[in-house]
Amino acid sequence: MMQGRAISPGRAEGEVVKIDGTFSFLGGVNASTGELNNDGRNIAGKVFVFYAGKGSTVGSFVMYDLMIHGKAPAAVVNRTAETIVTTGAVISSIPMVDGIDIDVFMEGDRVVVDGDKGTVEIKGTKTIGVVSSALLNDDGRVLMLQRPDSARSFPGRKSLVAGKIEAGEKPEDAAPREIMEETQIKVSKADASLPPIYVREGDIVWEVYPFLFRIGSQAPVLNKENVGCEWISPSEIKKDASIVPQTNDVVKRMLESMK
Amino acid sequence: MYLTRDEEGVLAGEEGESSRKAMELVVALGKIYGAEDLIDITSAHLSGASYKTIGDGGLKYLEDVVKGGARVSVPSTLNPIGMDRDRWKEMHISPAFAEKQLKIIELYKKIGVAATCSCTPYLGDNVPSMGDHVAWAESSALSFVNSYIGARTNREGGPGALASAIIGKTANYGLHIMENRKPSVIVDADIDGSVFSYSMLGQAVGMAIGGGIPYFRNIAPTVDDAKTMSAAMAASGSVAMYHVEDVTPEAGNYDISGLEVIHIGEKELKEAYDKLNTADDVQLIALGCPHLSRKEMKDIAAFLKGKKKKNKDIEIWFCTSSKVREECAEEVKIMEEFGPVLADTCMVVAPIEGVFKRTGTNSAKAGNYLPTLCSQEVACMDISKLMEVVI
Numbered sequence: 247m248m249q250g251r252a253i254s255p256g257r258a259e260g261e262v263v264k265i266d267g268t269f270s271f272l273g274g275v276n277a278s279t280g281e282l283n284n285d286g287r288n289i290a291g292k293v294f295v296f297y298a299g300k301g302s303t304v305g306s307f308v309m310y311d312l313m314i315h316g317k318a319p320a321a322v323v324n325r326t327a328e329t330i331v332t333t334g335a336v337i338s339s340i341p342m343v344d345g346i347d348i349d350v351f352m353e354g355d356r357v358v359v360d361g362d363k364g365t366v367e368i369k370g371t372k373t374i375g376v377v378s379s380a381l382l383n384d385d386g387r388v389l390m391l392q393r394p395d396s397a398r399s400f401p402g403r404k405s406l407v408a409g410k411i412e413a414g415e416k417p418e419d420a421a422p423r424e425i426m427e428e429t430q431i432k433v434s435k436a437d438a439s440l441p442p443i444y445v446r447e448g449d450i451v452w453e454v455y456p457f458l459f460r461i462g463s464q465a466p467v468l469n470k471e472n473v474g475c476e477w478i479s480p481s482e483i484k485k486d487a488s489i490v491p492q493t494n495d496v497v498k499r500m501l502e503s504m505k
Numbered sequence: 506m507y508l509t510r511d512e513e514g515v516l517a518g519e520e521g522e523s524s525r526k527a528m529e530l531v532v533a534l535g536k537i538y539g540a541e542d543l544i545d546i547t548s549a550h551l552s553g554a555s556y557k558t559i560g561d562g563g564l565k566y567l568e569d570v571v572k573g574g575a576r577v578s579v580p581s582t583l584n585p586i587g588m589d590r591d592r593w594k595e596m597h598i599s600p601a602f603a604e605k606q607l608k609i610i611e612l613y614k615k616i617g618v619a620a621t622c623s624c625t626p627y628l629g630d631n632v633p634s635m636g637d638h639v640a641w642a643e644s645s646a647l648s649f650v651n652s653y654i655g656a657r658t659n660r661e662g663g664p665g666a667l668a669s670a671i672i673g674k675t676a677n678y679g680l681h682i683m684e685n686r687k688p689s690v691i692v693d694a695d696i697d698g699s700v701f702s703y704s705m706l707g708q709a710v711g712m713a714i715g716g717g718i719p720y721f722r723n724i725a726p727t728v729d730d731a732k733t734m735s736a737a738m739a740a741s742g743s744v745a746m747y748h749v750e751d752v753t754p755e756a757g758n759y760d761i762s763g764l765e766v767i768h769i770g771e772k773e774l775k776e777a778y779d780k781l782n783t784a785d786d787v788q789l790i791a792l793g794c795p796h797l798s799r800k801e802m803k804d805i806a807a808f809l810k811g812k813k814k815k816n817k818d819i820e821i822w823f824c825t826s827s828k829v830r831e832e833c834a835e836e837v838k839i840m841e842e843f844g845p846v847l848a849d850t851c852m853v854v855a856p857i858e859g860v861f862k863r864t865g866t867n868s869a870k871a872g873n874y875l876p877t878l879c880s881q882e883v884a885c886m887d888i889s890k891l892m893e894v895v896i
Binding site for chain 1: 526529530537552558560566662665
């Protein structure tokens with residue numbers, strides 16, 4: 247179960263139809279059939295997942311027209327809600343949730359959207375809570391660990407200092423414990439944190455609690471969980487397959503929150 | 506978001522289904538913009554009046570709102586519609602369009618909205634006072650009342666403004682909050698002071714800054730100047746408020762030292778002009794975006810008096826509100842020699858595509874929207890220059 251933000255009330259279940267970018271209902275969909283233009287897919291009765299709305303404000307009324315024709319999506323999930331789609335969803339009584347990274351959804355996933363609680367559940371997946379901590383040293387660099395090829399999650403990739411939250415453990419307690427285990431570095435209270443983000447890996451949804459700790463000039467001593475490490479400047483954290491998804495975004499947001 | 510017990514009640518359906526839906530929308534919009542609570546409004550102005558812009562989806566929505574028994578709870582006015590209610594045939598409008606357009610007007614009336622259908626309600630039909638919280642759609646009008654009057658509104662969408670009008674409240678964020686009304690950039694303007702130069706200034710500033718709250722120095726706009734400049738800046742950019750030193754009511758509230766300064770002069774005005782001018786000749790000359798004021802009607806009539814329309818192939822439309830048309834009987838007589846004085850509509854929201862391909866206007870706002878909403882090539886220049894080809 248993923249926690250986003252409740253935008254338009256109601257609860258619905260359906261199959262995901264996903265567009266990776268922004269979407270304009272005006273010109274983007276046939277209001278009498280629900281078919282996406284130049285696409286072939288149909289959003290009628292589906293959970294329509296896209297990054298955000300764009301285009302003409304008339305788009306709200308196109309959503310209403312879909313509803314009148316019985317071709318409205320069962321629910322809408324956005325990364326970021328804006329006025330047009332929010333308005334269209336509310337007036338057309340389409341449940342809507344935002345604030346969830348849409349990378350977590352795959353085409354055809356069966357999902358339950360709860361527009362009252364602001365939650366989305368992907369059927370057949372398991373949600374596992376983890377902490378992921380950026381350690382910031384005096385040079386303004388962040389510690390990246392190299393995961394072994396045998397790692398169970400994201401093998402061979404670079405990551406922040408991450409690990410599972412144990413049963414009954416609070417995320418803010420799990421983070422210092424993992425840091426001590428993996429690097430022998432001692433931290434107390436986090437200098438920054440974010441609400442959980444969600445990362446998909448097959449049938450697992452990682453519920454990641456990000457933290458940032460200033461660690462002064464302490465040097466890491468690795469245990470067996472990682473095969474190497476390096477200090478890199480935040481601007482050098484790439485957005486590619488060499489690094490665990492969303493690391494770049496999470497570090498950037500935490501550094502901004504400290505300004 | 507914090508809701509009072511009464512507001513929670515409305516959301517729970519205690520005041521009926523239409524109020525519940527309206528509250529749901531206002532709360533959802535407040536949520537996405539981080540509003541902490543709701544605030545009472547004194548008036549609303551709604552967009553989404555032309556059948557051309559809202560289409561069948563919008564028409565059905567309004568029918569359902571009426572069925573739900575909704576009534577506005579604050580004075581509310583409406584934006585221009587797609588045609589003059591009586592003279593639509595002169596605008597080459599089809600009977601099918603006219604029928605749906607008239608239906609839309611009737612639906613708004615049933616909700617209690619005054620169907621004055623103008624984009625300049627602040628000139629008489631709906632005039633907020635300084636400090637009033639209002640929920641206005643229509644980007645040019647809301648920028649005018651924020652800036653020139655000191656009323657407070659965000660850029661509402663049509664259904665959001667209607668929902669606010671029904672419950673008498675809007676979400677408290679953005680320009681409703683004093684500290685968000687402070688200037689973000691200083692604009693030192695060098696213009697000749699004609700109404701058209703204010704249109705180009707607005708265009709140039711929108712192009713230069715996109716959004717934000719400009720603080721103008723070195724200009725002294727009249728109501729008509731501010732009307733056209735507000736419209737231009739909201740169309741070429743997303744400016745919903747500005748200040749003018751020694752002119753607008755809130756300009757003196759702020760310490761502007763340290764703000765970035767941009768200069769708009771001959772070069773920038775030329776760039777703005779070039780961007781808008783894409784047609785060499787025109788088939789229609791349309792004035793009144795935003796709707797012509799009484800003073801503009803007088804100026805145009807004075808300019809046309811004693812002249813003859815020579816080129817009969819070019820149509821001329823003068824667009825204004827019913828109110829101004831009634832008040833300017835003498836001027837209307839002179840102007841009608843050149844073309845119809847149309848009430849409660851304009852060339853942007855009327856379905857002129859398919860009838861005309863090239864339109865002349867003195868409005869930078871129309872210059873922005875005619876290509877996208879009406880598939881027109883545009884000549885954008887001041888009135889005397891536009892009229893050279895017909896008189």
